[in-house]
Structures are given as structure tokens and as C-alpha cells.
Amino acid sequence: MADLNRDLVWIPTFAVLIVFAVPWFLWGVDRVVAGLPVWVWWHVGWMCLCAVLFARFAGGAWDRGMTVDFGPTAGADGDGGSGAEAPASGGGRTGDRGGDRPDGGERA
Template sequence: MRVRRDLVWIPVFAVLVAFSVPWPLWGVDRVVAGLPAWIWWHVGWLGLCSIAFRSFVRSGAWERGMGLDAPGGTGGTEASTRGGDRR
């Protein structure tokens, strides 16, 4: 069940990558609040990417994909129990 749910992230990130380039704004010289419209596209899109990645990490898919135990799990790797690579 988790694997199937984790596979949903592949098309989500493919769409995020595909629309990171402002295709609909090519050739548009519109300026909004002193900046070209395509810059606002990027600002909004980066915000959306941040929210998507936050959801991805919170779902635990990052840890499973990296082969790590989720936080709070038993038998975590040494790096996860020490809090990363801090020494």
C-alpha cells in the first residue's frame, strides 16, 4: 500500500518539473508590479514546489526511498539517531 502511495509522487514531481518553465508566458512582455510576469510564475511555482516537497517528506516517502527508517522508528541508522552527520 505504501509503495503504491509513494509511486504517486513520481507524476507529481514530473508535472512540477514540466511546468517549472513558464511555457504559457513565452513571448509575453507583460509587467506586473515592476517585474516581468514570468518571474512571478517562477515565484509562485517555487512556492508550490516547496509545499509539494514538504508533503513528500512528511509522508515518509523520502525516508523509504533513501532506505532509512522513518523518525521514531526502531533500529534507525547511526546517522539518523545522532541527528545527521554532525560530530
């Protein structure tokens, strides 16, 4: 139930952030404050507010609605691996020169 309440807070919060991201109510206003138009100050304040709210969202509700499994069965290939192949030669060791390129650089 707490997760549903959290969703019911974040959904309208992001809707408001999206609606007021463009200061449509400041169109045609040519007022200047501290050398910059008011709409620029709106964007500065709005970006600060968005940064604070997104940090709070990322800290507590980021994984809502996602099914992320970092366990051994997370591999997409079905064998429980990460889907990445092991290096063909050298095994990733620094001192092994067998897998180097002819120009002296190491393979990625």
C-alpha cells in the same frame, strides 16, 4: 499497498513540477504585473508551490525507496562502528592540553 499508492501520487507530482518549472508557455509574453514580468511571478508562485509540496514529501515519503539502517550494523567497515576513528590524543576532553597544536589552538 498504501506505499504503492503513495508512490503513484508523488511520481507524477514531481514530473509535473519538473515539466512546468520553466514557463515555456510564457515565452514572448511581455505583460507586466506590479512592476515585474508575468514570468517572474510564475517563478515566485512555482517556488512557493514546490516548497509546500517538498515539505509534505519530506514529512511523509522521504524514506521511500531507501534502505537506511541506523542500527549497530550500519558501519561500512563491518565492525558495527560508524567508520570514524577516535581522536589519537586527548579523547576530546576540553581540559586536556596534550593534543593541542603548538600555536595554542585545539586539533579538530
